[in-house]
Amino acid sequence: xxxxxxxxxxxxxxxxxxxxxxxxxxxxxxxxxxxxxxxxxxxxxxxxxxxxxxxxxxxxxxxxxxxxxxxxxxxxxxxxxxxxxxxxxxxxxxxxxxxxxxxxxxxxxxxxxxxxxxxxxxxxxxxxxxxxxxxxxxxxxxxxxxxxxxxxxxxxxxxxxxxxxxxxxxxxxxxxxxxxxxxxxxxxxxxxxxxxxxxxxxxxxxxxxxxxxxxxxxxxxxxxxxxxxxxxxxxxxxxxxxx
Numbered sequence: 001x002x003x004x005x006x007x008x009x010x011x012x013x014x015x016x017x018x019x020x021x022x023x024x025x026x027x028x029x030x031x032x033x034x035x036x037x038x039x040x041x042x043x044x045x046x047x048x049x050x051x052x053x054x055x056x057x058x059x060x061x062x063x064x065x066x067x068x069x070x071x072x073x074x075x076x077x078x079x080x081x082x083x084x085x086x087x088x089x090x091x092x093x094x095x096x097x098x099x100x101x102x103x104x105x106x107x108x109x110x111x112x113x114x115x116x117x118x119x120x121x122x123x124x125x126x127x128x129x130x131x132x133x134x135x136x137x138x139x140x141x142x143x144x145x146x147x148x149x150x151x152x153x154x155x156x157x158x159x160x161x162x163x164x165x166x167x168x169x170x171x172x173x174x175x176x177x178x179x180x181x182x183x184x185x186x187x188x189x190x191x192x193x194x195x196x197x198x199x200x201x202x203x204x205x206x207x208x209x210x211x212x213x214x215x216x217x218x219x220x221x222x223x224x225x226x227x228x229x230x231x232x233x234x235x236x237x238x239x240x241x242x243x
Contacts, residue, residue, distance in 0.1 A: 046119050049127060053113070056131040057106045063138040064095050064102075067145050091145035097217060098141040100224055101161065102134065105168065112172060115185025122174050130167040133160055144217070154209035154216050161220070162202035169195030198223050 068091045071084035109130075116123075140157035147153040172195050175181050181189065201222050209216035 043118075045124065046113075046116070049119060049124060050113055053109060053127060053131060054106075056134050057102065057109070060134050060137055061099060061102055061106075064098050064141055067091060067138060067142040068095055088145075090148045093217075094141050094145035094148065097144075097220060098137060101220060102137060104224055105134070105164065108168065111188070112168075112175075112185075115182050115188060116175060116180050117182050117185075118180055120178060120180065122178070123171055123180065126167055126171045126174065130164065130171065133164040133167065136160060137164075148217070149213055151209040151213055154213045155206050158202045158205045158209065158216065158220070162199045165195075165198035165202060165223075169199065 069088055071081060071088070073081060073084065119127075137160060140153065140160050143153035144157050172189060176186065176189060201219060205216040205219040208219060
């Protein structure tokens, strides 16, 4: 039946009163996330979200070591084991870089959630998207280990971590605007560098990768420097000042 009780012609598409595709947040609420939850329900959502997040981080960190190939040697070649291990040095380097970077993301994620008073639908959805890319990191890590001298592998790795850092920043911005952060957490976030710094580091490494993939990989290590974003203006004393 059409509107007003009139029959709808066969083959005529039914008009939807809602936008298509449906709003992501509305889909999440339909799946069980509600904005009018009790304090007990919100505490339950918070603990489950943190537990899931820690589990994904733990699995991603563990899977990294599987990207290191074990040399296959005949019985007469066992004396060449050291040389063969050195041949896989790029895989060891990519493992070390990824373990360090993911560890930094986990620490920041842990501190961020520790400073939340509660979570809402948007934080839950953004966190799931964030975890999807955490779980994906072992794949570009493998590519960098095997094809570290190819710009394509470096670009995929940098793009993945740029998206990951952007999602973390979006969670941070939303939590502050929605007043989900404790007073102590608000003061701590105010002392941090701008959330765009980490995505900017990874995005900046992409054009560098086409000139030197090795230098691009070294650029990623900037995210490991504690307080680098806060020290940047002091390293560039005239940055941002009118000439």
